[in-house]
Amino acid sequence: MKTALLQLCSGDDPQENLVQTKELIAEASSAGAEFVLTPEVTNCVSTSREHQQNVLSFEDQDLTLRALREQASELDLWVLIGSLALKAQDQDGRFANRSFLISPDGSICAKYDKIHMFDVCVSETETYKESAGYRPGRCAITCDTPFGCVGLTVCYDLRFPKLYRSLAKAGADFLTVPSAFSPVTGDAHWEALLRARAIETGCYVLAPAQTGEHSSSVGRPRQTYGHSMVVGPWGDVLADAGTDVGVVQVEINKTTVSNARKRIPSLTCETRFSGPK
Numbered sequence: 001m002k003t004a005l006l007q008l009c010s011g012d013d014p015q016e017n018l019v020q021t022k023e024l025i026a027e028a029s030s031a032g033a034e035f036v037l038t039p040e041v042t043n044c045v046s047t048s049r050e051h052q053q054n055v056l057s058f059e060d061q062d063l064t065l066r067a068l069r070e071q072a073s074e075l076d077l078w079v080l081i082g083s084l085a086l087k088a089q090d091q092d093g094r095f096a097n098r099s100f101l102i103s104p105d106g107s108i109c110a111k112y113d114k115i116h117m118f119d120v121c122v123s124e125t126e127t128y129k130e131s132a133g134y135r136p137g138r139c140a141i142t143c144d145t146p147f148g149c150v151g152l153t154v155c156y157d158l159r160f161p162k163l164y165r166s167l168a169k170a171g172a173d174f175l176t177v178p179s180a181f182s183p184v185t186g187d188a189h190w191e192a193l194l195r196a197r198a199i200e201t202g203c204y205v206l207a208p209a210q211t212g213e214h215s216s217s218v219g220r221p222r223q224t225y226g227h228s229m230v231v232g233p234w235g236d237v238l239a240d241a242g243t244d245v246g247v248v249q250v251e252i253n254k255t256t257v258s259n260a261r262k263r264i265p266s267l268t269c270e271t272r273f274s275g276p277k
């Protein structure tokens with residue numbers, strides 16, 4: 001299965017981002033990809049809630065979702081839209097950070113709302129409060145496909161190993177981690193966390209990421225780490241996109257998953273213990 005990760009530098013205009021995303025998906029498809037994955041917030045990177053309120057849509061009216069579903073069916077592709085920032089039917093007006101798995105007939109096979117919100121203080125000058133703008137999801141989800149079972153996650157979820165173990169235990173062969181990592185935490189933790197999740201679960205980890213300096217018409221500009229990555233079930237880094245916008249391709253298959261798990265059966269062999277008290 002030829003798989004491609006898109007590394008994007010989305011700005012805060014969904015229409016411009018869509019043009020770039022479609023171009024790179026077409027490029028990946030011409031190069032033979034059958035499964036293409038895009039990063040977190042493919043449609044809009046913005047730090048202004050007011051701007052988001054103006055440009056984001058509800059799922060059933062979203063142009064990015066509609067266009068990428070059409071493109072998936074035109075090009076006969078599986079597409080993971082890493083996430084879209086969407087308006088949500090919610091009392092407090094918060095958005096959803098929602099990932100979609102689209103099949104080659106253009107239908108939505110699975111959707112997942114990011115569970116863990118990035119509410120952190122990276123340094124005195126760099127803080128994030130994602131839960132102020134987004135409403136967290138509450139449900140983990142896997143989706144069966146002809147090439148294997150996909151477990152969906154987003155970005156900061158990566159730091160919560162229990163979620164990945166539960167997805168793998170539910171049958172996932174491939175774990176998706178579309179991201180927009182901060183440069184500081186990316187440099188310190190990104191690769192180690194991705195490799196750890198792959199090794200612990202014996203799954204492929206597919207992590208398309210946002211990169212670079214994101215242009216914005218309003219609000220404070222944002223930077224992200226890049227380094228979209230594919231890690232194999234043995235923990236080997238199969239692709240690292242560096243910091244440029246573009247496409248990276250790798251071959252993935254389920255046999256590698258079962259081979260890794262035969263060698264290290266830690267996913268299925270558990271010893272009960274009590275405490276600590």
Ligand SMILES: O=C(O)CNC(=O)[C@H](CS)NC(=O)CCC(=O)C(=O)O
Pocket residue numbers: 040041044045046085097117118128130155156157159180181182185186
């Ligand atoms: O804000 C948006 O529009 C979309 N959401 C994001 O980009 C989120 C929240 S700011 N980013 C992360 O979760 C980075 C996690 C990270 O960098 C880490 O775990 O170290």
